[in-house]
Amino acid sequence: MTTRALILGCAGRTLSDEEAAFFRDAQPWGFILFKRNIGSPDEVRALTDALRATTGRADTPILIDQEGGRVQRMGPPHWPSYPAGARFGRLDGSGIAMARLGARLMAYDLASVGINVDCAPVLDVPVAGAHDIIGDRAYGTDPHAVIALGRAVAEGLMEGGVLPVIKHIPGHGRAACDSHMDLPVVEAEGVSLAAHDFVPFRALADLPMAMSAHVVYAALDPHHPATQSSVVIGQVIRGLIGFDGLLMTDDLSMKALDGTFREKAEKAFAAGIDVALHCNGDRQEMQAVLEGTPILSGEALRRAEAALARLAPQEEFDVAEARSRFEAGLSAQA
Template sequence: MVSAAIYGCQGSVLNAEEHAFFRDADPWGFILFRRNIETADQVIALCAALRESIGRNAPILIDHEGGRVTRLSPELAPPRPPAALLGEIVSRQGLPAAEGAARLFGRLLAHDCRRLGIDVDCVPMVDVRQSGAHDIVGDRAFAEDPIVVAKLGAALAAGLEAGGVLPVVKHIPGHGRAMADSHHELPRVGCAHDILSDVDFVPFKLLNQLPLGMTAHIVYEALDPERPATCSPKVIEESVRGEIGFQGLLMTDDLSMKALSGDYRERAERALAAGCDLILHCNGKMDEMQGVAAGTGPLAPARQALSDEILRGRKAPEMSRIDDLEAEFGDIVSAYGRWDA
């Protein structure tokens, strides 16, 4: 049975130990990082090897946001601007123009991924940017207006899906107020529930129909003062599934981030017990993956049925002349010179 886990691997080719581990663990999917990326032919071969190791067309994920967060080298994909560019288009040209640009952007991100064998992109990031917060969000966010964030996130997701790539909405229920980087420490957000509900939750509520979501490793003191959202049954049941209404497959952010504590079996068990559907572990370290596997069982039957439905949504890209789309988007970007690289 398919395990409720997503794993990375160490290098640009799959080694024998990894192949055997994946064969036995049978993860839901895989995720790639820059360490796994060399040439187009190599990435295509690695994706094929990962799928062959478990004998099915498993989803392969990547963080290809644009700006600071992209795993594809310039040789494999043109430099893409950060999400904040789309927010700037709103202020200069209006929301409809920005939504059109966001859909086009998503279509190009999908092309970058799909041609390499990658069919899930961990965008849109619809965290609402907050002045004075840690720059881990920064220009990765579309804007400070939650409605603008939601509209641009929805358009970008539509572009991805048109390009045959599934989107992942993140970081539920909102990373924008964090004063620390959860890669290195556990952030705590102390604002009141009604503020979270009126601002931070809004984009996730409006995008709650998207198929895949990713949690935030953040303590929201008004929701659960003891546990980060990833490991909090209260946050996931009452806020993510309840108030926000997200019913898609919910994956954790990377379990190897320092915001979380405990060994890897414990981290996986806590996240699953809290209500997460999928455990994401990214760094490819075998001892950590073995710990995650020990704490991760198969997808529950109802969630497996949902997974099957979602994965059937990986459709062939819409017919488009990519060169024309690149030229159209290039014309948009050229008006914002500081985003050219």
């Protein structure tokens, strides 16, 4: 069956008959879950099973944003709270080990309910005066610290059978507004961007998947956000950064992008995006995005298959001991 270059959200904790029929016809490459979709562990597992039943593909990617801190879709009472990325950056000497262990525990939580992709680590490097939309989601303000902690998180996730998605390529750390609400324009020179913002992405360019930034980099392409810029995607993301993994958009329903939903998708694909992401589960919007989305083929298909080929079973793991060690490590430097 033909697969579309698309990742979609769903409305609630269960699929309606109408949603299931839509997904069977649309055949998206994957799905993404949010808090509105999260009930008990049994409910989440039933939902991920139902989503995969609509595609008929057992390895259908099911994504979630589970960073810790402010961005954590699964939490109490069924799952632990995890700290924001900045907390690991403040740990004296143990930050890298603790970030990896925390990611390994998160992967256990996710894989146990059928989620196999986590939209983490955040590799953005905030600068003074930037909007707080990244803020403590970042591991720090030093690109090299971000590299070490981001690598640890990615490796912890993959050890637990979950693929990481680096975000927001090529860097959201200078944005002066929230791209959920408006289009950020970054005025920094290309040399400064290359020496600072792009550095973590270049160092982790071997990872399987990345999410684009809805940000205009005026020095590179003053007319288009990265998600819809052939210059940024071709010359920077694929060129200077050297990322050859699967490149997905950030959410197309964010207000940073203008035009109809079909136009948003068409512009992204024309610029070189591999897969479009639409998150809110609105059927009319999804239909419009679908109309602007091609079949997954060519280089995009190659990258998608290469990403899924890196999924591996969870390694042996004493969950209780690891949680105890993780909590003790955090408490020791509270």
